[in-house]
């Protein structure tokens with residue numbers, strides 16, 4: 001049953017949501033869903049994870065029934081979250097799409113470009129509402145940067161320096177080790193973590209035409225690079241350097257520092273969500289925004305909310321496309337694949 005049929009044919013106005021995968025990100029989405037749950041728009045009804053303790057704890061925390069299979073979750077829900085480790089996404093997305101139900105899948109879609117392309121084909125052929133966990137598209141910091149650059153008021157962007165680092169997520173708050181298993185994660189820091197960054201870079205700078213990349217693996221985990229340095233050339237002439245690092249500094253869980261130099265302005269953000277944000281412009285004015293005020297700054301720029309899960313529920317209720325969708329994620333996979341091909345050839349440029 002399609003989402004728009006829910007309201008038209010059954011009068012259902014509360015989306016019954018199921019979770020496949022009850023780990024770190026599953027709990028994070030379920031927590032953000034408490035906003036539409038509180039408004040009576042959604043209810044988390046069913047959850048499955050082969051790790052029974054996790055599923056049990058999730059069920060108790062979010063008042064959901066623990067299901068004994070993914071099929072059961074899909075049967076019992078109007079819309080489904082796929083929040084397992086990456087290698088398990090494609091089969092589960094296919095099951096949800098075959099049932100004709102809206103699906104929210106975590107990033108990366110799949111462990112490689114071909115698999116991700118197939119997932120996009122699957123949801124589009126089934127005609128189901130689909131959203132991907134590229135949640136930094138909802139970040140006030142990044143939306144501020146996007147609007148500052150795209151407004152053109154600072155002149156053409158010339159360079160972007162994008163540093164993204166975190167302690168290697170096979171330890172600490174992650175509470176899991178699958179990111180050290182290439183069969184489950186597909187690759188290391190660029191695919192698993194900085195797929196967000198590749199998406200944001202093209203979103204902010206416009207079409208990317210050429211990519212070069214070098215990778216390193218100082219932890220020595222097979223197939224899991226812990227350093228990637230990528231240059232991305234935009235059609236506009238702007239050039240970005242992305243440095244993505246997994247280290248062992250346990251006081252640094254996930255940190256992004258981004259600087260954009262335009263012809264007539266310097267824009268910077270330090271922090272994934274709430275800044276601080278800095279703008280130095282040609283008339284000698286410098287402004288800094290930080291914390292909750294950042295949300296106000298972003299809210300004035302566009303009407304989009306900062307809660308991706310509330311947005312998904314609304315899309316389902318209204319029977320319209322969700323944002324960002326699988327096709328948006330596919331482009332980030334194309335950039336990522338080009339970067340890995342470049343790294344395989346010792347940094348040779350790859351056109352995208």
Ligand SMILES: NC(=O)c1ccc[n+]([C@@H]2O[C@H](COP(=O)([O-])OP(=O)(O)OC[C@H]3O[C@@H](n4cnc5c(N)ncnc54)[C@H](O)[C@@H]3O)[C@@H](O)[C@H]2O)c1
Nearest residue numbers: 021023024025049050051083084085086088106107133176
């Ligand atoms: N959007 C983001 O910012 C963000 C942040 C963290 C993780 N993620 C992504 O979310 C996904 C999960 O990451 P995580 O940190 O929550 O991992 P996690 O290890 O905390 O949780 C994954 C859970 O999936 C379960 N699982 C595995 N196969 C399953 C299956 N077939 N059916 C049901 N459950 C299954 C595991 O038992 C585990 O409990 C990954 O793809 C990751 O890249 C995205």
